[in-house]
Amino acid sequence: MTDLxxxxxxxxxxxxxxxxxxxxxxxxxxxxxxxGMGEVPGGVGLAAMDxxxxxxxxxxxxxxxxxxxxxxxxxxxxxxxxxxxxxAGTVNDLAMMGATEPLALTCAAIVEEGFxxxxxxxxxxxxxxxxxxxxxxxxxxxxxxxxxxxxxxxxLNTTGVAITDRYVRDCELxxxxxxxxxxxxxDHGLAVMATRHELALEIELRSDVAPVNGLVRAALAVGGxxxxxxxxxxxxxxxxxxxxxxxxxxVGIEVREPAVPVSDAVRAAGELxxxxxxxxANEGKVVMGVRPAAxxxxxxxxxxxxxxxxxxxIGVCTDERPGAVVLDTGxxxxxxxxxxxxxxxxxx
Amino acid sequence: xxxxxxxVATVDFFGVKRLVRLDVVDAPVGPxxxxxxxxxxxxxxxxxxxxxxxxxxxxxLLRSASDDLLAGDVRGELDATEVPR
Amino acid sequence: MNDLEALRFRDPxxxxxxxxxxxHHVRRAARPPDRPLAVMHVCGSHxxxxxxxxxRATFPEGLEVIMGPGCPVCVTDVPEVDEAVALARQGVRIAxxxxxxxxxxxAQSLADARAAGAKVDVVYSVTxxxxxxxxxxxxxxxxxxxxxxxxVATAAVILAGPPANFSILSAHKYIPPVMEIVAEMPGTRxxxxxAAGHAATITGWGVFTPFVARHRVPVVVAGxxxxxxxxxxxxxxxxxxxxxxxxxxAYPRCVDEHGNRAAQAMLWQVFEPMxxxxxxxxxxxxxxxxxxxxxARWDARRRFKIDLAALWDHAPxxxxxxxxxxxxxxxxxxxxxxxxxxxxxxxDAPVGACMVSTEGTCRIWHQYGGRPDLRPxxxxxxx
Numbered sequence: 001m002t003d004l005x006x007x008x009x010x011x012x013x014x015x016x017x018x019x020x021x022x023x024x025x026x027x028x029x030x031x032x033x034x035x036g037m038g039e040v041p042g043g044v045g046l047a048a049m050d051x052x053x054x055x056x057x058x059x060x061x062x063x064x065x066x067x068x069x070x071x072x073x074x075x076x077x078x079x080x081x082x083x084x085x086x087x088a089g090t091v092n093d094l095a096m097m098g099a100t101e102p103l104a105l106t107c108a109a110i111v112e113e114g115f116x117x118x119x120x121x122x123x124x125x126x127x128x129x130x131x132x133x134x135x136x137x138x139x140x141x142x143x144x145x146x147x148x149x150x151x152x153x154x155x156l157n158t159t160g161v162a163i164t165d166r167y168v169r170d171c172e173l174x175x176x177x178x179x180x181x182x183x184x185x186x187d188h189g190l191a192v193m194a195t196r197h198e199l200a201l202e203i204e205l206r207s208d209v210a211p212v213n214g215l216v217r218a219a220l221a222v223g224g225x226x227x228x229x230x231x232x233x234x235x236x237x238x239x240x241x242x243x244x245x246x247x248x249x250x251v252g253i254e255v256r257e258p259a260v261p262v263s264d265a266v267r268a269a270g271e272l273x274x275x276x277x278x279x280x281a282n283e284g285k286v287v288m289g290v291r292p293a294a295x296x297x298x299x300x301x302x303x304x305x306x307x308x309x310x311x312x313x314i315g316v317c318t319d320e321r322p323g324a325v326v327l328d329t330g331x332x333x334x335x336x337x338x339x340x341x342x343x344x345x346x347x348x
Numbered sequence: 349x350x351x352x353x354x355x356v357a358t359v360d361f362f363g364v365k366r367l368v369r370l371d372v373v374d375a376p377v378g379p380x381x382x383x384x385x386x387x388x389x390x391x392x393x394x395x396x397x398x399x400x401x402x403x404x405x406x407x408x409l410l411r412s413a414s415d416d417l418l419a420g421d422v423r424g425e426l427d428a429t430e431v432p433r
Numbered sequence: 434m435n436d437l438e439a440l441r442f443r444d445p446x447x448x449x450x451x452x453x454x455x456x457h458h459v460r461r462a463a464r465p466p467d468r469p470l471a472v473m474h475v476c477g478s479h480x481x482x483x484x485x486x487x488x489r490a491t492f493p494e495g496l497e498v499i500m501g502p503g504c505p506v507c508v509t510d511v512p513e514v515d516e517a518v519a520l521a522r523q524g525v526r527i528a529x530x531x532x533x534x535x536x537x538x539x540a541q542s543l544a545d546a547r548a549a550g551a552k553v554d555v556v557y558s559v560t561x562x563x564x565x566x567x568x569x570x571x572x573x574x575x576x577x578x579x580x581x582x583x584x585v586a587t588a589a590v591i592l593a594g595p596p597a598n599f600s601i602l603s604a605h606k607y608i609p610p611v612m613e614i615v616a617e618m619p620g621t622r623x624x625x626x627x628a629a630g631h632a633a634t635i636t637g638w639g640v641f642t643p644f645v646a647r648h649r650v651p652v653v654v655a656g657x658x659x660x661x662x663x664x665x666x667x668x669x670x671x672x673x674x675x676x677x678x679x680x681x682x683a684y685p686r687c688v689d690e691h692g693n694r695a696a697q698a699m700l701w702q703v704f705e706p707m708x709x710x711x712x713x714x715x716x717x718x719x720x721x722x723x724x725x726x727x728x729a730r731w732d733a734r735r736r737f738k739i740d741l742a743a744l745w746d747h748a749p750x751x752x753x754x755x756x757x758x759x760x761x762x763x764x765x766x767x768x769x770x771x772x773x774x775x776x777x778x779x780x781d782a783p784v785g786a787c788m789v790s791t792e793g794t795c796r797i798w799h800q801y802g803g804r805p806d807l808r809p810x811x812x813x814x815x816x
Contacts, residue, residue, distance in 0.1 A: 017781055024781055330445045331659045332487030337800040371589040374695040384634060384687050388558035389586045392634045398686035406660060409667045410450050
């Protein structure tokens with residue numbers, strides 16, 4: 001019985017949890033969005049719920065397609081903004097499928113009446129700068145304005161397209177494969193949460209939002225077919241990404257918590273708020289499943305890259321408890337579960 | 349504790365600065381002291397020497413379980429990893 | 434506390450040694466397999482620590498560590514939630530701790546009320562609620578939940594004089610009385626209690642002396658770092674096996690016999706204990722904390738007329754009859770024994786409060802795997 005088969009029927013009314021990146025969202029996609037639609041013979045379609053779709057266009061050539069919408073509040077946060085997020089998110093999803101050279105992006109904007117022009121310009125400057133970093137540009141888009149109060153400020157949607165001669169999924173792990181994370185986790189989620197809750201923390205929490213297609217390209221160049229799975233741990237964090245990979249691949253995953261890189265500031269903020277860095281979003285990191293023979297080379301290539309300096313092996317795939325992620329805390333062991341719904345800071 | 353301003357202290361928590369109220373703590377606290385924080389209020393001043401006392405208590409508990417061979421091995425490991433202050 | 438010193442309370446080497454010591458004392462007890470040593474803790478934060486660090490997977494066979502009614506959200510009874518929900522539906526702005534947001538009342542939780550248009554703000558401290566009230570023109574009611582340690586903060590805020598548009602709906606609870614209830618329950622197997630370190634920082638460990646004299650079971654006060662919890666359990670099991678019924682303080686850096694008397698004075702100046710229902714545990718004499726008459730002007734129950742009748746038209750859902758939260762909180766049942774656990778009752782569709790709260794037994798077991806056998810089956814399975 002797969003993880004997907006255990007999903008509950010979608011509620012009568014769509015609540016916030018359906019956008020949280022976890023089980024509820026997967027249920028919504030499976031039961032409504034992908035129902036009777038989205039098959040790609042010879043490729044990867046909607047039902048796979050991977051980071052993008054893969055469409056065969058010739059001999060060993062595939063078109064990779066992905067889309068993302070962005071509604072983050074606050075729109076500006078330490079380390080980034082909604083514009084940077086919109087570009088990086090889509091570029092990274094393409095990279096997760098193995099396509100590290102985006103052909104082009106689209107960007108559609110829905111703007112609330114009364115939105116400040118100066119803010120729009122600031123966001124677009126950020127979009128332009130992030131495109132340059134990623135080596136791509138926005139070639140087409142759409143613009144809509146909704147009445148005051150009909151939309152909360154701004155919603156952005158970006159779509160990205162690329163061509164690749166090899167694609168990487170998130171469901172092909174085997175027992176013995178090792179799991180690498182390319183840097184510290186929890187940065188983006190805790191930075192946004194601290195800002196949103198106006199917590200008097202006075203610390204340097206910064207989002208890690210950045211396009212990482214260059215980093216992935218470096219890893220694939222040395223790892224080749226040894227890199228067998230990739231996922232970016234966005235909404236739902238590392239826990240969700242690993243749960244999906246374990247569930248889809250039908251393997252167990254064992255993670256050593258002391259091996260997971262977490263910055264001191266994020267660790268402290270997590271302790272204070274009672275929020276686990278392993279379940280909050282990252283916007284500039286990758287989880288990779290790598291064959292043992294390729295691990296050393298891939299790790300070295302990641303660490304040599306400025307975005308991968310803190311890369312580390314954090315776990316291994318096993319044939320025990322397929323679909324479950326077990327966390328060795330250093331003191332004991334527990335299941336690493338996905339967070340349910342919206343995260344609230346705890347008090348005691 | 350880093351500084352106090354009108355009944356509110358700025359404390360350093362593993363490198364994170366946090367504001368904590370001093371309304372209910374029962375001993376005078378000043379910069380350099382440790383405090384126990386609960387929902388934004390300092391509820392106890394923790395003298396530094398009591399931290400060492402707690403560790404001594406743990407070691408005492410371990411020594412009382414002395415006929416377990418495994419504990420003996422681990423005690424050797426403990427002595428070797430004791431960090432000088 | 435600098436990193437190095439904090440790490441001493443998270444030192445895996447000492448932790449392993451303490452686990453071995455725990456096993457040693459359990460073996461001394463030489464219990465038959467069907468009668469394990471049973472201890473209870475009464476603090477949601479202890480369960481969080483146990484779950485988060487995966488300590489349950491390390492506890493030796495022959496020891497049962499039961500989570501008692503220490504989750505403040507779980508024990509907040511339906512009528513109290515209903516009062517908050519009713520006020521919210523009447524258009525009054527409510528500030529609440531995040532945990533209480535989704536706890537089901539008779540018909541709705543505060544989250545449901547919010548989704549239907551009520552004004553509900555989540556705060557992480559009572560101070561934040563006061564600051565919110567200062568910024569607003571309208572009334573703000575703070576739904577004051579949690580136990581005595583948190584009640585101290587509420588008391589301090591009342592004594593400091595909050596703004597006129599601020600008031601308190603008190604659902605605060607006091608733990609020592611419920612330990613009495615559990616100790617007196619027929620069929621109770623609990624042989625010792627682990628007491629909450631932060632509450633004891635306020636009350637002092639002396640508050641348990643009459644309890645151990647009456648019930649002849651040991652009580653050990655423990656902190657919340659992994660070493661604190663393990664050390665507390667080692668001491669508790671040692672006392673049980675030696676037949677030594679006394680209070681022991683395993684958290685000396687924060688707890689002494691008399692506690693923080695200034696905080697106690699504030700607490701009892703503002704609040705008085707009252708008998709009341711805890712969800713699933715029926716009547717707990719002196720278990721609830723209510724604002725004293727002298728502070729009536731801050732009491733939301735006196736400032737507002739709370740219309741509960743509108744909520745009582747809804748019959749409770751049929752599932753609630755099968756909910757075992759009460760028995761689970763009293764330590765008589767466990768999540769796996771509940772027919773709803775993991776199927777009809779899950780974190781995203783909770784039936785009982787134990788599944789709603791981040792400190793609820795059922796929620797923690799569901800999220801962290803309870804006490805599954807997580808030992809690696811093959812050597813070399815970890816990197």
